[in-house]
Amino acid sequence: MNxxxxxxxxxxxxxxxxxxxxxxxxxxxxxxxxxxxxxxxDVHKLAFLGRARALGFTIEDCRSLLKLYADxxxxxxxxxxxxxxxxxxxxxxxxxxxxxxxxxxHLVDACAGDHRPDCPIxxxxxxxxxxxxxxxxxx
Amino acid sequence: MNxxxxxxxxxxxxxxxxxxxxxxxxxxxxxxxxxxxxxxxDVHKLAFLGRARALGFTIEDCRSLLKLYADxxxxxxxxxxxxxxxxxxxxxxxxxxxxxxxxxxHLVDACAGDHRPDCPIxxxxxxxxxxxxxxxxxx
DNA sequence: GTTGACCTTCCAGTGAATGGAACCCTTATG
DNA sequence: CATAAGGGTTCCATTCACTGGAAGGTCAAC
Numbered sequence: 140m141n142x143x144x145x146x147x148x149x150x151x152x153x154x155x156x157x158x159x160x161x162x163x164x165x166x167x168x169x170x171x172x173x174x175x176x177x178x179x180x181d182v183h184k185l186a187f188l189g190r191a192r193a194l195g196f197t198i199e200d201c202r203s204l205l206k207l208y209a210d211x212x213x214x215x216x217x218x219x220x221x222x223x224x225x226x227x228x229x230x231x232x233x234x235x236x237x238x239x240x241x242x243x244x245h246l247v248d249a250c251a252g253d254h255r256p257d258c259p260i261x262x263x264x265x266x267x268x269x270x271x272x273x274x275x276x277x278x
Numbered sequence: 279m280n281x282x283x284x285x286x287x288x289x290x291x292x293x294x295x296x297x298x299x300x301x302x303x304x305x306x307x308x309x310x311x312x313x314x315x316x317x318x319x320d321v322h323k324l325a326f327l328g329r330a331r332a333l334g335f336t337i338e339d340c341r342s343l344l345k346l347y348a349d350x351x352x353x354x355x356x357x358x359x360x361x362x363x364x365x366x367x368x369x370x371x372x373x374x375x376x377x378x379x380x381x382x383x384h385l386v387d388a389c390a391g392d393h394r395p396d397c398p399i400x401x402x403x404x405x406x407x408x409x410x411x412x413x414x415x416x417x
Numbered sequence: 418g419t420t421g422a423c424c425t426t427c428c429a430g431t432g433a434a435t436g437g438a439a440c441c442c443t444t445a446t447g
Numbered sequence: 448c449a450t451a452a453g454g455g456t457t458c459c460a461t462t463c464a465c466t467g468g469a470a471g472g473t474c475a476a477c
Contacts, residue, residue, distance in 0.1 A: 143454065153455090158434060172442060174455055183404070190403050195378045198433065208400045218399050219391035226386060229379045233372060239334045240368045247365060252358035260357050261347050264329050265322070282423065292424090293466060301464090311473060313424055337464065 140177040149185040156185060164188060164202060196225055279316045288324040295324060303327060303341060335364055 146153045159165050160175070165184050167175040177185075184205065191201045200221055207213045207221075249259040285292045298304050299314070304323050306314040316324075323344065330340045339360055346352045346360075388398040 141455075152435085154435060155433085157456090162433090172455080174442080186405065187403050190405070192433090193378075194382055194403075195375070204400065204403065207397075208404060211395055213395045213397070214393045215389050215395060215397035215399075216391045216393065218397045219386060219389045222382060222386045222389070222399050226379065226382050229375050229382065233375050233379065236334070236368050236372050236375070239332075240365065240372065243333055243361060243365050243368065247358060247361045250354050250358045250361070252355045254353045254355065256350055256352045256354060258346075258352070258354035258357045260354075260361050261343065264326050264333075264343065265347060266325065266329070280424075291466085294464085296425095297465060311424080313473080331464090 142175050145177045145182055148182050149189055151185055151189050195229060200225060281314050284316045284321055287321055288328055290324055290328050
């Protein structure tokens with residue numbers, strides 16, 4: 140199969156598939172004309188990668204997961220550990236964003252958003268000691 | 279003030295401050311010895327930048343916000359718009375992560391995490407049509 | 418005069434692709 | 448036979464916001 144078909148099947152852009160070959164995640168064969176020739180197993184691997192990436196696993200995680208997938212003697216504990224670490228990363232990220240969101244939405248609510256220059260958002264960023272103090276006082 | 283003091287005051291690494299000069303966010307003076315010489319206003323700007331970045335604004339957002347801050351004829355609506363767009367970005371990101379989190383934690387819970395090879399996480403990534411089907415059926 | 422803590426510039430790398438240029442291969446059509 | 452469309456190929460540059468490191472200049476103290 141050529142790269143275009145694989146792109147359609149796996150949902151990954153051809154560019155990305157080439158990149159994945161570059162970094163050694165897949166190793167398609169080559170046809171006589173120099174075109175990449177993907178086996179069924181390559182397509183499967185790429186779809187696997189697509190789903191792992193969609194869950195936010197890093198490329199290095201993906202590499203490990205693929206290795207574990209290929210190893211029928213693996214311990215599921217190894218897989219689980221990777222997934223749990225990733226879950227922690229996600230939780231930390233969500234917490235960070237949620238905090239940003241809280242502060243920001245607070246500021247947005249306080250801002251008139253009209254033609255006048257007075258702006259609690261800027262005031263907060265500038266840390267002007269003002270009447271318009273917000274949650275940032277807790278810093 | 280030299281860069282080290284400013285780094286301490288603003289909480290930004292010296293490297294980052296140099297980078298911000300590079301991309302034109304601050305323009306410190308120079309002493310005779312070639313050292314950067316920061317005015318009070320530069321320190322203030324850098325602290326502003328630090329807070330804006332901590333809220334997740336992009337560098338380009340920061341550039342716009344600084345410009346608006348300097349412009350006493352601004353309309354707060356302009357500031358608010360930038361903030362609201364950013365809030366949307368955050369919300370989208372949180373939603374994305376929350377979905378990842380849900381799927382992933384589901385899989386983690388289903389995985390024994392022992393010495394045996396059977397693993398619902400890998401099964402899901404490989405899309406094996408199995409007893410261990412999860413929410414992914416909705417795809 | 419030498420140590421050590423500063424400061425300088427410049428170059429490379431991060432993650433995970435993505436965009437584009439320049440060029441080759443295949444197939445169909447005039 | 449020419450050529451045009453629609454594949455494919457490689458290689459290089461760019462993204463974002465820094466960060467690390469090398470090689471070297473400056474300054475204050477001892």
